[in-house]
């Protein structure tokens with residue numbers, strides 16, 4: 253059977269891993285951190301804990317349970333998912349990739365949209381959230397990537413394959429990489445008429461750019477969906493009652509889909525996504 257890659261080790265990703273691995277799938281969970289529960293204190297509304305439980309304890313117990321059952325874990329950031337001959341290549345922040353027959357996206361809600369003036373005004377008119385989708389339109393032009401970490405570097409590398417003049421703007425943040433050199437000035441706003449024409453910095457200077465690719469923090473559900481062509485609604489991944497997306501072999505569960513943002517819902521959807529991904533992988537032979 254081909255491999256299952258689960259992106260996220262929150263309640264949705266872990267629940268999916270438990271069901272898929274017990275059903276015989278070769279499961280790899282890749283996650284960058286502990287997700288939303290790392291920010292929570294005590295959980296009092298999840299089934300089975302008479303006096304509540306510490307959020308961290310709950311998530312660490314789930315991870316240990318999945319590991320005991322045979323799921324593999326990789327601590328890394330996912331920068332994209334691409335179609336491949338074998339199904340999908342899950343692209344990691346260190347430049348490596350994981351091959352998968354099916355993928356479950358369980359990345360939670362986080363979406364990093366920087367506070368830059370006029371950003372929404374130029375969305376679709378020079379401001380993009382996906383280098384692989386929109387880079388082609390700016391061949392021969394001058395473009396910026398906004399961000400300072402692995403995801404920004406990954407988007408830079410995608411653009412560099414097709415565009416010569418690409419600059420990373422770290423928006424006042426310290427870059428996590430040495431090369432390429434970045435412009436580290438804080439950004440105040442975007443300017444232009446119909447289309448983005450320049451980036452204005454907080455020190456009053458400005459620089460001409462035909463496009464700005466937003467890649468702050470890490471790729472969330474919205475960015476991963478754009479790259480693959482997954483249907484979204486208000487930033488959430490659209491799924492059916494099987495947690496299936498509009499692309500065969502790609503499932504989604506938890507806070508990154510519509511509905512209540514609660515552990516019980518994430519665990520439920522993880523179970524569905526895990527069992528349905530297993531069924532899908534078996535159908536591939």
Ligand SMILES: Cc1cc2nc3c(=O)[nH]c(=O)nc-3n(C[C@H](O)[C@H](O)[C@H](O)COP(=O)(O)OP(=O)(O)OC[C@H]3O[C@@H](n4cnc5c(N)ncnc54)[C@H](O)[C@@H]3O)c2cc1C
Pocket residue numbers: 259260261262263264265282283284285286287288289291292293294295296297298328329330331358359360361470471472505506507508512513514515516518
């Ligand atoms: C302060 C706070 C208190 C809460 N209290 C409660 C409560 O009392 N009861 C309750 O039911 N719910 C509570 N919640 C909500 C609950 O935490 C979420 O509904 C639940 O964690 C969602 O699970 P998830 O697996 O979908 O996402 P998350 O738990 O957010 O997990 C997302 C996972 O995806 C990973 N990830 C994201 N992007 C990437 C990427 N690009 N590459 C690799 N990995 C990635 C993260 O590292 C993480 O492992 C609370 C949330 C917060 C923030």
